[in-house]
Amino acid sequence: xxxxxxxxxxxxxxxxxxxxxxxxxxxxxxxxxxxxxxxxxxxxxxxxxxxxxxxxxxxxxxxxxxxxxxxxxxxxxxxxxxxxxxxxxxxxxxxxxxxxxxxxxxxxxxxxxxxxxxxxxxxxxxxxxxxxxxxxxxxxxxxxxxxxxxxxxxxxxxxxxxxxxxxxxxxxxxxxxxxxxxxxxxxxxxxxxxxxxxxxxxxxxxxxxxxxxxxxxxxxxxxxxxxxxxxxxxxxxxxxxxxxx
Amino acid sequence: xxxxxxxxxxxxxxxxxxxxxxxxxxxxxxxxxxxxxxxxxxxxxxxxxxxxxxxxxxxxxxxxxxxxxxxxxxxxxxxxxxxxxxxxxxxxxxxxxxxxxxxxxxxxxxxxxxxxxxxxxxxxxxxxxxxxxxxxxxxxxxxxxxxxxxxxxxxxxxxxxxxxxxxxxxxxxxxxxxxxxxxxxxxxxxxxxxxxxxxxxxxxxxxxxxxxxxxxxxxxxxxxxxxxxxxxxxxxxxxxxxxxxxxxxxxxxxxxxxxxxxxxxxxxxxxxxxxxxxxxxxxxxxxxxxxxxxxxxxxxxxxxxxxxxxxxxxxxxxxxxxxxxxxxxxxxxxxxxxxxxxxxxxxxxxxxxxx
Ligand SMILES: Cc1ncc(C[n+]2csc(CCOP(=O)(O)OP(=O)(O)O)c2C)c(N)n1
Ligand code: SF4
Ligand SMILES: [Mg+2]
Numbered sequence: 367x368x369x370x371x372x373x374x375x376x377x378x379x380x381x382x383x384x385x386x387x388x389x390x391x392x393x394x395x396x397x398x399x400x401x402x403x404x405x406x407x408x409x410x411x412x413x414x415x416x417x418x419x420x421x422x423x424x425x426x427x428x429x430x431x432x433x434x435x436x437x438x439x440x441x442x443x444x445x446x447x448x449x450x451x452x453x454x455x456x457x458x459x460x461x462x463x464x465x466x467x468x469x470x471x472x473x474x475x476x477x478x479x480x481x482x483x484x485x486x487x488x489x490x491x492x493x494x495x496x497x498x499x500x501x502x503x504x505x506x507x508x509x510x511x512x513x514x515x516x517x518x519x520x521x522x523x524x525x526x527x528x529x530x531x532x533x534x535x536x537x538x539x540x541x542x543x544x545x546x547x548x549x550x551x552x553x554x555x556x557x558x559x560x561x562x563x564x565x566x567x568x569x570x571x572x573x574x575x576x577x578x579x580x581x582x583x584x585x586x587x588x589x590x591x592x593x594x595x596x597x598x599x600x601x602x603x604x605x606x607x608x609x610x611x
Numbered sequence: 612x613x614x615x616x617x618x619x620x621x622x623x624x625x626x627x628x629x630x631x632x633x634x635x636x637x638x639x640x641x642x643x644x645x646x647x648x649x650x651x652x653x654x655x656x657x658x659x660x661x662x663x664x665x666x667x668x669x670x671x672x673x674x675x676x677x678x679x680x681x682x683x684x685x686x687x688x689x690x691x692x693x694x695x696x697x698x699x700x701x702x703x704x705x706x707x708x709x710x711x712x713x714x715x716x717x718x719x720x721x722x723x724x725x726x727x728x729x730x731x732x733x734x735x736x737x738x739x740x741x742x743x744x745x746x747x748x749x750x751x752x753x754x755x756x757x758x759x760x761x762x763x764x765x766x767x768x769x770x771x772x773x774x775x776x777x778x779x780x781x782x783x784x785x786x787x788x789x790x791x792x793x794x795x796x797x798x799x800x801x802x803x804x805x806x807x808x809x810x811x812x813x814x815x816x817x818x819x820x821x822x823x824x825x826x827x828x829x830x831x832x833x834x835x836x837x838x839x840x841x842x843x844x845x846x847x848x849x850x851x852x853x854x855x856x857x858x859x860x861x862x863x864x865x866x867x868x869x870x871x872x873x874x875x876x877x878x879x880x881x882x883x884x885x886x887x888x889x890x891x892x893x894x895x896x897x898x899x900x901x902x903x904x905x906x907x908x909x910x911x912x913x914x915x916x917x918x919x920x921x922x923x924x925x926x927x928x929x930x931x932x933x934x935x936x937x938x939x940x941x942x943x944x945x946x947x948x949x950x951x952x953x954x955x956x957x958x959x960x961x962x963x964x965x966x
Pocket of ligand 2 (some may be wrong): 452578582
């Protein structure tokens, strides 16, 4: 019988710990499929964040480093400078990348580090129990914005992709979503394209993935997917933000 | 090789290159700026790579990545910058990565000053960052010794998979002395088969990590690291004892301060006072045994520790001599350097009390 579905070689056999309906797992799979298709698993070094994806070093079946909270782009810089012929990617949440690690991502992008960042925007701090992230939407209730996020006191949700796209060192930046099959296919294409840009040595690459956190959003998995579509996408427009020639 | 006249900071950088260091990540701060400047110029000439990071936080995490990728790598900074690096240093120690960190200490706390100080001793030898760990801390007192210890530091780091710190001060960094870059006999070092170099399946998958969520696993991990520390204590402790044979008072000092104390021993001798100097070269591991064995001698009546701080190493001296003899302290801080005459006056005062 022909196999119609199998686990990518770039994922280990370790069962993932993500909550039901969490889209972290889908994005892991897309990254792993990309590594398989580009045949780069043996030449790839990944960096796990601090956040719900901290155990990514157990899931990706390639050499991995676990970075301090927000510092993945600096760690990636160190690795890539030592091994310029390897493929280096970071996998980071929105607290990790847009808050504590804002300086590191901006400067890695600005230096044009030839790495790929997979940026999981779920509008919340998942791992620590649902605190406000820089990406939390206005009026969104979190445990540290119990009355809803207010622009006057908490500022506005930050659009990292647009901000980073303004930097000369950025070669490929796209925002995607994984709330339905069609968008998952588009997300896969974007991730593959980012890795291809890195391999071609064009500069810094990033794919922002709008993602769910049913647990801390207090929603069912199905409601979460709807919320991405109806609330996140209108504020965080999908599409290519930067594509160097 | 013949001797060349070099500034301390530049000598550190050249010694690192000659020891095979090819990667440097740093951020500007006085009084260590000559190190990154030298590296920026020299590393590209030898196929290496220099990156001026956006902050010390980023710099130390670049060191983490490069060390995890198997490279000989270093960073340098001065006190406020080293404070920022502490989280990364703790991760490096936890993930057991080898690297060299240079701290050309300036006065503190806060922004402090830019003149030489030794007030980062506690931070360097007692942890600095969070968790159970130690750095190996090397404290040279001449530029020649600095150069020799840079190579040794890289070797110790690689042998034990532990970060090593060179604890200097602005005086050592800025002064010029003749140095010789000696051909050192290479240590037999273990292969870096744990490094992330791309996994072809011919070794276990490399994972650089300091997270162990199961407390028993974390305790086992830390216990294993502490076993390593016992080996380091047994094999790497370095100390110089000068003029101690019939000394009435033993003065402990390291780095620049030890140079000053050495000149005091002669001034004291002219006055008929016998002073010895114990100069720890490794501040961690601390030469506790050596201090204790001198404390047991009858001719030694008292100990004095001299530092460019309010008294930090003195705590380790006091612990080492364990009440066998009185332990005194004299220090200047904030970038002020102890004057030989003032140290001698302190010695005479102690002598009046103890002898
Ligand atoms: C220096 C530091 N500060 C805070 C934390 C606690 N912490 C762990 S994960 C996390 C937030 C992660 O949120 P995000 O990056 O959005 O990832 P998610 O869990 O949502 O995927 C925080 C604040 C830490 N580990 N280290
Ligand atoms: S807490 Fe949220 S982000 Fe974390 S695994 Fe659960 S659903 Fe996913
Ligand atoms: Mg998040």
